[in-house]
Each structure stands twice: as structure tokens, then as C-alpha cells.
Amino acid sequence: MKKVVKFGGSSLASADQFQKAGEIIRSEESRRYVVPSAPGKRFSRDTKVTDMLYNCYDAAMGKKDFQDILSAIQDRYNEIIEGLGLTISLNEEFKIIRENFIKEAGRDYAASRGEYLNGIIMSAYLGFEFVDAAEVIRFDEDGTLNDTVTGKLLSRRLDKTEFAVIPGFYGAKRDGTIVTFSRGGSDITGSLVALAISADVYENWTDVSGFLIADPRIVRDAKSIETITYKELRELSYMGASVLHEDAIFPVRKAGIPINIRNTNAPDDEGTLIVESTCRKPKYTITGIAGTDGFVAVTIEKAMMNSEIGFCRKVLQVFEDNDISIEHMPSGIDTMTIFVHKDEFEEKEQKVLAGIHSAANPDHVELESDLSLIAIVGRGMRANRGTAGRIFSALAHAHINVKMIDQGSSELNIIVGVRHDDFRSAIKALYEIFVVTQI
Ligand SMILES: Nc1ncnc2c1ncn2[C@@H]1O[C@H](COP(=O)(O)OP(=O)(O)O)[C@@H](O)[C@H]1O
Numbered sequence: 199m200k201k202v203v204k205f206g207g208s209s210l211a212s213a214d215q216f217q218k219a220g221e222i223i224r225s226e227e228s229r230r231y232v233v234p235s236a237p238g239k240r241f242s243r244d245t246k247v248t249d250m251l252y253n254c255y256d257a258a259m260g261k262k263d264f265q266d267i268l269s270a271i272q273d274r275y276n277e278i279i280e281g282l283g284l285t286i287s288l289n290e291e292f293k294i295i296r297e298n299f300i301k302e303a304g305r306d307y308a309a310s311r312g313e314y315l316n317g318i319i320m321s322a323y324l325g326f327e328f329v330d331a332a333e334v335i336r337f338d339e340d341g342t343l344n345d346t347v348t349g350k351l352l353s354r355r356l357d358k359t360e361f362a363v364i365p366g367f368y369g370a371k372r373d374g375t376i377v378t379f380s381r382g383g384s385d386i387t388g389s390l391v392a393l394a395i396s397a398d399v400y401e402n403w404t405d406v407s408g409f410l411i412a413d414p415r416i417v418r419d420a421k422s423i424e425t426i427t428y429k430e431l432r433e434l435s436y437m438g439a440s441v442l443h444e445d446a447i448f449p450v451r452k453a454g455i456p457i458n459i460r461n462t463n464a465p466d467d468e469g470t471l472i473v474e475s476t477c478r479k480p481k482y483t484i485t486g487i488a489g490t491d492g493f494v495a496v497t498i499e500k501a502m503m504n505s506e507i508g509f510c511r512k513v514l515q516v517f518e519d520n521d522i523s524i525e526h527m528p529s530g531i532d533t534m535t536i537f538v539h540k541d542e543f544e545e546k547e548q549k550v551l552a553g554i555h556s557a558a559n560p561d562h563v564e565l566e567s568d569l570s571l572i573a574i575v576g577r578g579m580r581a582n583r584g585t586a587g588r589i590f591s592a593l594a595h596a597h598i599n600v601k602m603i604d605q606g607s608s609e610l611n612i613i614v615g616v617r618h619d620d621f622r623s624a625i626k627a628l629y630e631i632f633v634v635t636q637i
């Protein structure tokens with residue numbers, strides 16, 4: 199039995215947390231490959247080491263004195279080293295980091311040191327071999343992951359070692375330049391390692407007892423999901439359930455390796471099992487609810503739009519030409535609405551509007567911002583009639599105006615658009631109807 203265990207920043211934020219992780223790893227010999235994140239928040243107003251590193255590097259680039267921030271980062275690590283009773287010193291490492299900051303080694307290099315240093319500590323603490331992710335996670339020149347080469351490098355290297363620590367979040371190009379994944383990317387490293395060593399399970403240890411039906415920051419005491427399919431999870435993580443990076447699913451999914459989300463602070467809880475498919479019936483009609491803020495709806499009206507061949511293509515071309523991705527596109531007879539991310543759209547807004555006018559000659563174009571999208575996801579929806587009705591009724595009861603509804607043809611999810619101000623109450627109302635009262 200071989201397990202890959204990834205510990206998130208909250209699980210490694212202090213010596214106490216490290217000890218909990220250590221106990222978990224030592225309690226099963228199968229937990230042989232450990233992927234640590236950088237130290238996260240110790241309390242809600244704390245700063246993650248990754249953010250401290252970004253700040254520090256930005257100060258260095260702005261030719262400001264960055265030594266104080268760097269020392270504060272080193273203090274975080276020293277506190278962990280001392281708390282664990284280790285005798286290692288990171289002085290040399292911090293000297294090198296300082297020099298590389300001055301040499302402008304890059305923002306990715308800076309951020310990656312969070313995981314790199316935590317990996318060194320973890321390997322000393324466990325007595326496992328340290329494998330630098332720069333040697334085994336390969337990025338192409340354009341900054342995208344090369345999964346074929348990565349797979350080969352990882353399996354070749356890990357074949358030689360039975361117990362190893364591989365820091366998460368970063369890798370390198372062929373020439374050694376460090377590249378990181380997007381935020382939360384240590385989850386992807388864990389998944390790549392699990393695939394490379396053909397793990398029996400990929401355990402992802404965090405600060406919640408699994409994937410919860412709704413974001414616990416919105417629904418207090420949200421229940422956890424026992425079993426979820428990769429497909430359902432993909433929908434939920436894409437829509438903002440941040441517990442697992444949305445790209446972490448692909449490597450393990452290829453090989454059918456289950457992911458088990460577990461809680462470092464409650465290791466006896468079984469957490470959530472993420473699998474390819476399951477005959478286990480979900481407890482509720484829905485598996486989960488997730489949402490994202492910050493959308494703009496662009497509504498285009500033109501009489502007889504439906505009979506004008508090529509109208510949609512012309513409009514969509516304008517978004518493509520401006521490099522803006524489209525999230526959803528509900529349409530009517532004489533209208534079509536395009537949902538885009540505000541942060542991508544805002545700057546190019548006038549260019550896009552002018553483009554639509556010249557390409558498609560509409561009667562009217564209207565923008566509505568501050569919208570949120572909420573996905574209600576569940577493999578159980580197909581077998582239950584009236585899900586959409588219950589969604590509308592829950593939202594109507596909570597006095598929430600539904601701006602858009604979109605049901606995927608797979609019947610795996612229903613997406614509703616609401617105003618930003620209604621976002622939290624909409625999620626609460628949906629949780630209430632599907633989980634609490636189960637009407
Ligand atoms: N549906 C959900 N289930 C569980 N946690 C969620 C969900 N949606 C958002 N979260 C948030 O994700 C956090 C865990 O992810 P993250 O902060 O990346 O952890 P880690 O530092 O362990 O990688 C939880 O503390 C919780 O606040």
C-alpha cells in the first residue's frame with residue numbers, strides 16, 4: 199500500500215501543526231511520500247508565508263529595504279524548527295535567497311521558497327529524503343506544465359527512494375528557472391506524485407473534515423460530503439469551492455486514484471472520498487453548492503436575432519479577439535446574454551462594446567455588473583424531479599431575484615446568477631432547503 203499525503207499550509211503553520219502532521223504520517227507506514235505546502239495562517243488575521251514572500255520580493259524589486267520582511271519570514275521557520283526540537287539551521291538558505299532576490303530571480307522563485315524551506319524542515323523532522331521539486335516537476339518554456347516529462351522524472355527519482363518529501367507548488371523549466379502553479383497549487387503537485395508512483399490513495403490533509411456541502415465561511419457547521427465523483431468535484435472547485443485546486447483532479451483521475459480529503463485537526467474523521475464513479479447514493483438530492491463573485495452580464499438585443507445566421511458567432515468573435523473568456527451564455531429569441539469575469543472584462547469594456555456594435559449591429563447592448571454565479575451540483579439530481587423548482591422556491595422565499603438559470607445537459611448541475619448582495623443569503627437558502635429541511 200502506497201499513499202501520497204499532501205499537507206496544506208494551515209496544517210503546517212506552526213510547530214504544533216507540524217507535530218500533528220508528523221503523528222499522522224508515522225501512524226501508517228504506507229504514508230511514504232509527503233508533499234508539504236508553505237506555512238499558512240496560524241490564526242485568521244495571520245499572513246501566509248507565500249504572501250510574505252511575494253511582499254518581500256516586491257519590496258526588493260522596488261529597491262526598498264527588504265531585510266526586515268525576510269527576517270520575519272525566517273522567524274516563522276525558526277519558530278517551527280525550535281518548536282520541533284530540531285537542530286538544523288536555515289541561515290545558509292536565507293543567504294542564498296537574499297542574493298537571488300537581488301539578482302531578480304523572479305516572483306515565482308520567491309514564492310516557491312515557502313514550500314522549499316518547509317520541505318527541508320519536514321524531511322529533517324521525519325527522516326525522509328528531500329527531493330527538490332525543481333528536479334522532478336517540469337515546466338515548458340511557455341510556463342505550462344509538461345506532464346509527460348514530469349511523470350518520467352518523478353517515477354525515475356521516486357523509484358529510488360521509499361520515503362520522500364517533495365515540496366508542493368513549484369517546479370522548473372529545463373534551464374532551471376523556477377515556475378509555480380497558480381495559488382493553491384501544492385494540491386497539483388500531490389496529484390502528480392500520486393500518479394507517478396501509482397499510489398493507492400492521495401490523501402489531502404487540510405483544516406476541514408472533508409469537502410463540505412457549502413463553504414463553511416458562509417454556512418456554519420456545513421455537513422461534509424462522504425463520497426463525491428471527480429466530475430461533481432470539478433464543477434464545485436471550478437465554481438469556487440477552494441478546498442482543492444481545480445487542476446489537481448486531472449492527474450489522479452487518469453489513473454483512477456481516489457483522493458481523500460482529511461482534517462489534520464480531526465484525523466479520526468473519515469473526510470471525503472473523491473472517486474471516478476460510485477454506486478453509493480448521495481445522502482441528499484444535491485452533493486454540494488459553490489459560488490463565485492465578480493461577474494458582468496453583457497446583454498445584447500436585436501429584433502429577429504434568432505433568424506440572423508451567424509449572429510452569435512460575430513458577437514463571440516469580439517470576446518475572443520479581446521482575449522476574454524466566456525463563462526455562460528443564456529439566450530432568448532431576440533436577446534443573448536454573455537457572462538464574463540469582471541476583472542478580465544473591465545479594462546476592455548468599451549473596446550468590446552464598440553466591437554459588438556460594429557460586428558453585429560445590435561439594437562441595444564446593456565451591462566450589469568456585481569453578479570455572482572452559484573452552482574448546485576449533484577449526481578442525484580437526474581433521479582429526482584423538481585430540483586429546479588425547489589431552487590426557485592428557496593430563492594423566492596429568501597426574496598432573492600434570480601438573474602439567470604442554466605442547467606447543464608448532463609443534469610449534474612444547475613447554475614443560477616444572482617446579485618452580489620444576495621450571494622451569501624442565496625447559498626444559505628439553498629443549503630437550508632436541500633440539506634436542513636430536505637423538503
Ligand atoms: N465546500 C467547501 N468545503 C470545505 N472547505 C471549503 C469549501 N469551500 C471553501 N472552503 C475553504 O477551503 C479551506 C481549505 O482550503 P485551503 O485554505 O486551500 O487549505 P490548505 O491550506 O489546507 O490547502 C477551508 O478552510 C474552507 O474555508
Ligand SMILES: N[C@@H](CC(=O)OP(=O)(O)O)C(=O)O
Nearest residue numbers: 206207235248381382383384
Ligand atoms: N503556498 C501556496 C500553495 C498552496 O497550495 O498552499 P495551500 O496548500 O496552503 O493552499 C499558496 O499559498 O498558494
